[in-house]
Amino acid sequence: MEQAGVQLLLGAKSLVVVGWLALMLGLERLKPATPWKQGADGFSQPRHVFHNLSFWGLNALLSPLLVLPVTLAAAAHAIPWRPADWPLWAMVPLDIILLDLWIYGWHRLNHEWPFLWRFHQVHHFDEQLDSTTALRFHFGEVLLSALARSPVILLLDIPFVSVIAFEILVLVGSIFHHSNISLPRRFESALSRVMITPAIHWVHHHARQRDTDSNYGTILSVWDRLFASRSRRRRSPDMTIGIEGRAENRLLPLLLMPFRSDRSVAGRL
Numbered sequence: 001m002e003q004a005g006v007q008l009l010l011g012a013k014s015l016v017v018v019g020w021l022a023l024m025l026g027l028e029r030l031k032p033a034t035p036w037k038q039g040a041d042g043f044s045q046p047r048h049v050f051h052n053l054s055f056w057g058l059n060a061l062l063s064p065l066l067v068l069p070v071t072l073a074a075a076a077h078a079i080p081w082r083p084a085d086w087p088l089w090a091m092v093p094l095d096i097i098l099l100d101l102w103i104y105g106w107h108r109l110n111h112e113w114p115f116l117w118r119f120h121q122v123h124h125f126d127e128q129l130d131s132t133t134a135l136r137f138h139f140g141e142v143l144l145s146a147l148a149r150s151p152v153i154l155l156l157d158i159p160f161v162s163v164i165a166f167e168i169l170v171l172v173g174s175i176f177h178h179s180n181i182s183l184p185r186r187f188e189s190a191l192s193r194v195m196i197t198p199a200i201h202w203v204h205h206h207a208r209q210r211d212t213d214s215n216y217g218t219i220l221s222v223w224d225r226l227f228a229s230r231s232r233r234r235r236s237p238d239m240t241i242g243i244e245g246r247a248e249n250r251l252l253p254l255l256l257m258p259f260r261s262d263r264s265v266a267g268r269l
């Protein structure tokens, strides 16, 4: 793909994501589902937002150096088996469904393989959820995710435009399902038949391992039903968010956590 085309797609992605984030941040403050609970260790809302935006900022700095080249190389060297006359309007939605299935499996693996959990747990240490939690990922996880996605792009001949369309939907969906927005129950219930909503995803952040090990979907809710990983638990306002029996709210230890040698870091609960 031409450099100008790549820049155009990335610009569109930034615009959509920043606009959506601003909207969700406003709505969840106007109509929050749960009030902010001051942590016993003084964990405050500004600190939580600062931490999550720090992870996002670091990823935004490092991604053009590592993640973007990996993705561009995979798309450029994909096995060219797709007929040239396949229309983009049909290919992009199909690619999004395939990549959503891939990210379901990848997210599940992040919980089941201790090496990947070292990185993914940083996301789960957030003790309260809002839109900014969707941006809180350790750079190691972002890079490993791009590397793990490359063979899928190569083998399925997925064009770069589909990858960016998918990334936009992942971020839009993720900001939405982490958000603290109070939605009308019937509306959310209807939406959850198709999409991952806050009611589904907050259960994944419940500090009970049985629930953390469920509800792995990102965009579509069908995969958890299909692969029997949907939790029966309903989200409740007093649900404890985080990791069962563990807490870490300091930025530097969170950044260094995947590289620590003690076994509790990699161990499951």
Ligand SMILES: [Zn+2]
Binding pocket: 107, 111, 120, 124, 204
């Ligand atoms: Zn998770």
